[in-house]
Amino acid sequence: MAEIASAHFGVISYEEADLLHFSSGLPAFESERTFAAVRKVETAPFVFLQSLSSPELAFITLPVECVAADYEAVLSAEDAAQVGLAGDVGAAAGLDVRCLVIVTVPESGLPTANLLAPVIWNRTTGAAVQAIRPEPGYSASHPISRAVEATPC
Amino acid sequence: MLILRRRMGESVLLGDDIEIEVLEVAHGRVKLGIKAPPEVSVLRKEIQEAAAHNLAAARAVANGCLRRLMDTLRCSPAARR
Numbered sequence: 001m002a003e004i005a006s007a008h009f010g011v012i013s014y015e016e017a018d019l020l021h022f023s024s025g026l027p028a029f030e031s032e033r034t035f036a037a038v039r040k041v042e043t044a045p046f047v048f049l050q051s052l053s054s055p056e057l058a059f060i061t062l063p064v065e066c067v068a069a070d071y072e073a074v075l076s077a078e079d080a081a082q083v084g085l086a087g088d089v090g091a092a093a094g095l096d097v098r099c100l101v102i103v104t105v106p107e108s109g110l111p112t113a114n115l116l117a118p119v120i121w122n123r124t125t126g127a128a129v130q131a132i133r134p135e136p137g138y139s140a141s142h143p144i145s146r147a148v149e150a151t152p153c
Numbered sequence: 154m155l156i157l158r159r160r161m162g163e164s165v166l167l168g169d170d171i172e173i174e175v176l177e178v179a180h181g182r183v184k185l186g187i188k189a190p191p192e193v194s195v196l197r198k199e200i201q202e203a204a205a206h207n208l209a210a211a212r213a214v215a216n217g218c219l220r221r222l223m224d225t226l227r228c229s230p231a232a233r234r
Contacts, residue, residue, distance in 0.1 A: 008214055028204035029211070043223065058214050059207075060222065104210040105218035111225060114210070117203040130207075132199045140206055 004036065007056040009048055012038050020049065020121050020128035023082055027117070027130065032057060035128075037100075037121075047100055049119070061100040067113045067144055073099050073120060075131050082129040083122040096123040102130075103144065112141040 006012050014036035025032050035049040045066050051057035064071045080086060085097065098121040101113040115138035121128040157165060164174040170190050177184035187195055 008217070008219065026203075026207055027200050028207045043219070046222075056215060057211055059210055060214060060219065102207065102210045103222070104206060105213040105222045105225075106209075111222050114203070114206045116199070117206065130203065132197070132203050140202060 004050060004052055005055055006038075006050045006058060008058050009038060009040075009050060012036060012050055014038065016126070017123065019052075019126050020119070021126045022128050022130070024129075026119075027132070029057065035059075046103070049100070060103040060105070061119065062103055062113055062144065064099040064101050064115070064118055067101055067142060068115060068138075071099070071115065071118075071138075073118055073131065074133060075120060075129075079120065079129045079131040083120050083127045084125055085120075085122065097121065098123055101142075104141070110143040112139075113144045114140045115142045116140040 001013055001015055003011055003013050018037045020035045020037060022033050022035070024030065029051075032051050032053060034052045036052060038048040038050055039046075040048075045063060047061045047063065049059040049061055064073070075083075075085065083097075085095070100119040100121060101115055102117070102119065103111055103113050105111045117130050117132050117140065119128055120131050159165065159175045161175055161178055164172050166172055170188075171193065172188040174186040174188075175183060176186045189195055
C-alpha cells in the first residue's frame with residue numbers, strides 16, 4: 001500500500017494493481033507515465049486517474065460500459081502491442097482489460113466523454129495506452145449525464 | 154483548399170523545405186513520407202485533437218470541476234426520475 005497527496009482528491013492510498021503504466025504517456029502529457037486508478041463510493045462509477053509524478057494532474061474517467069454499452073474498442077497494431085494485446089480487446093480471453101473514457105466537464109453544459117480516445121488498461125500487466133481511433137463513428141464529446149444515471153455499471 | 158491528384162512515388166512540396174511523398178496507396182489508405190525540418194511539428198490530426206481534449210479535461214479537474222460534475226448528475230432529469 002502506498003500513498004500520494006493528490007491536489008484534488010486528498011491523500012490517496014493505492015496498490016500496485018491500481019497502477020496504469022503508459023509507456024509513452026498520453027497526448028499532451030507525454031512525460032506522465034504512471035497513474036493510480038482511484039474509485040470512491042461517493043463518486044462511483046467514476047474512476048479518477050491520479051498522476052503519481054504530478055499531484056495536480058488528474059483525469060476523471062468512466063468505464064466505457066457506463067457510457068456506451070455496445071462500445072467496440074479497435075486498437076491500432078502499435079497501441080495493441082503497447083498493452084500486450086493481439087489487436088482486438090474482445091479476443092483477449094483470460095486477460096483483465098479495462099476501457100476507460102476521459103470525462104471533460106465544461107464551465108457550462110453537460111459533461112462529455114471522449115469515446116474517440118479511450119484508455120485501454122491491461123490490469124493483468126498494468127500496461128495502459130490511450131488508443132486514438134482514426135475511424136469516425138464515435139464522438140470525442142459524448143454527453144454523459146443521463147447515460148451514467150441510467151446504466152448500472 | 155488546394156486539391157491535387159498524385160500517383161505513387163510522386164511528391165508535393167510545401168514551401169522550400171517540406172516534401173510529402175505518396176509512398177503507397179492500398180485498401181483505402183495512403184502511406185505518406187514526410188520530409189520536414191526538425192522544428193516543424195508533424196502530427197496525425199487525431200493525436201492533436203486527443204491532446205486538446207486531454208488538456209481541457211485536466212484543466213477542468215484543476216479548476217475544481219468534480220463538485221460541479223456531481224451536482225450536474227444529481228440535478229439531471231434522469232436522476233430526478
